[in-house]
Amino acid sequence: ILNVEQSPQSLHVQEGDSTNFTCSFPSSNFYALHWYRWETAKSPEALFVMTLNGDEKKKGRISATLNTKEGYSYLYIKGSQPEDSATYLCAINTGTASKLTFGTGTRLQVTL
Amino acid sequence: DVKVTQSSRYLVKRTGEKVFLECVQDMDHENMFWYRQDPGLGLRLIYFSYDVKMKEKGDIPEGYSVSREKKERFSLILESASTNQTSMYLCASLPSTGNNSPLHFGNGTRLTVT
Numbered sequence: 001i002l003n004v005e006q007s008p009q010s011l012h013v014q015e016g017d018s019t020n021f022t023c024s025f026p027s028s029n030f031y032a033l034h035w036y037r038w039e040t041a042k043s044p045e046a047l048f049v050m051t052l053n054g055d056e057k058k059k060g061r062i063s064a065t066l067n068t069k070e071g072y073s074y075l076y077i078k079g080s081q082p083e084d085s086a087t088y089l090c091a092i093n094t095g096t097a098s099k100l101t102f103g104t105g106t107r108l109q110v111t112l
Numbered sequence: 113d114v115k116v117t118q119s120s121r122y123l124v125k126r127t128g129e130k131v132f133l134e135c136v137q138d139m140d141h142e143n144m145f146w147y148r149q150d151p152g153l154g155l156r157l158i159y160f161s162y163d164v165k166m167k168e169k170g171d172i173p174e175g176y177s178v179s180r181e182k183k184e185r186f187s188l189i190l191e192s193a194s195t196n197q198t199s200m201y202l203c204a205s206l207p208s209t210g211n212n213s214p215l216h217f218g219n220g221t222r223l224t225v226t
Binding site: 004032034036041042043044045046049051089091098099100101102103104105 | 116143147152153154155156157160162170171202206208212213214215216217218219220
């Protein structure tokens with residue numbers, strides 16, 4: 001089974017702080033990396049799908065980078081807001097039948 | 113927008129009962145998935161289906177079966193529910209247009225087996 005690791009497990013920041021999380025994965029057999037945001041009582045929502053080494057994607061205050069050679073991705077949130085409070089999930093696709101392997105997630109709490 | 117609908121938000125069942133979790137998607141996606149999520153563990157794939165009547169085991173299929181009689185519906189069946197199947201169950205769908213597409217998830221079903 002593919003090992004996808006996310007750190008930290010949880011994070012508590014103040015409104016306005018910038019923060020980042022890490023997703024690590026085996027660099028062999030990599031096809032795509034997904035980031036999802038999962039708010040309480042809602043369904044997980046896709047943030048980014050990244051495939052190329054060196055890829056950078058941005059959506060508002062959230063951005064992500066990808067290093068497939070060393071097997072990691074960073075997710076950055078600039079100027080955190082309370083509505084950013086959620087669990088952020090990373091998942092890897094090795095190209096096998098659309099299957100994704102998920103990490104355990106990083107739980108972010110943003111307080112005023 | 114793709115809508116993935118899971119029939120129940122909360123379910124409480126007794127040990128030994130046969131349990132059906134239903135999932136319907138409205139965007140003609142070929143691929144559908146069932147995951148479970150437990151504290152401290154990532155989403156784990158139970159079963160998936162890439163076409164009507166087709167199914168493949170995921171990483172933790174034991175104690176579960178699935179049914180895909182129609183393209184829009186993917187059912188997860190617990191043949192004889194046990195307490196270790198108490199969990200949050202998430203259904204997802206994906207078009208077959210390449211592995212660069214994101215999953216579309218339902219809201220989840222929180223199942224408690226007593």
